[in-house]
Amino acid sequence: MKKLAHPVVASVLGIVLGTAVGLGWFWRASELIVAAAIAAVPPSPMEQNKAQGWDFWTIEIDGLASELKEERARLRQQAEQLNQRAARLSAEQQELAKVRTEIEALRAEIGRKVVEIAADESKNLRALAQTYATLTPRGAVAILREMDDTTVVKILSLMKSETVAPIFEEMAKTASPEGTLAKRAGALSEKLRLMKAAKSAS
CATH class of the missing domain: 1.20.5 (Single alpha-helices involved in coiled-coils or other helix-helix interfaces)
Incomplete structure (x- = not known):
């Protein structure tokens, strides 16, 4: 102590x-x-995934997770692009259908106009045929020689045979740079025959 x-x-x-x-x-x-x-x-990725049921975590799994995220983003972008393309195609199809409808309407209108023109032409040709039938053969030839063969044949087809014959005879005697109109008269006569044959066949 x-x-x-x-x-x-x-x-x-x-x-x-x-x-x-x-x-x-x-x-x-x-x-x-x-x-x-x-x-x-903060908890590590391994600990976080353990809490979610994972008992391991590696760099490879981390890389795979990143790749999956990138792939998901890429697929989402592709889906958006496909949706945009589908919308454009739908709009183009609607426009095409509209144009097709307009074309069909124009075609029908043109068809009606052609029928009207054909009817008017037939009426005019009949009037010309009646007029030329009253002319002398020489007067008729002087006018017909200035027309194309198709129009002449249409007019002659509306005349009676006894009116057409003197016209051909006058053509055979009428002078032309080639000599006479006999060769053209023969060609017109053949076309006239074919036209009447086609009409009778129909």
Whole structure:
């Protein structure tokens, strides 16, 4: 007891006890600081996936996940492009249908006009045939020689045979740069025969 009461021993004992108590408090505080630091660190992908049922995580799986995300984005972009293309095709089909309808309407209108023109032409040709039938053969030849063969044949087909014969006879006697109009009269006569044969066959 006398030794403990000695000032040196008491000082050493106080220093040892103070150091022990300080270390104790430091150790306890460091445990709290380390626990707080561990809690502040975010969980790793491996730990996150473990929480979701995964018990492992590798760089390869991370790469596959990135590739899947990229593929999903690419497929979404392709789907949008296909939708846009489908919309354009639909619009073009509607426009095509509209144009087709307009063409059919124009075709029908042209058909009606052709019938009207054909009827008017037939009426005019009949009037010309009646007029030329009243002319002398020489007068008729002078006019007919200036027309094309198709029109002449149409007019002659509307005349009676006894009116046409003198016209051909006059053509055979009428002078032309080739000699006479006899060759043309023969060609017109053949075309007239073919036209009447076609009419009778129909």
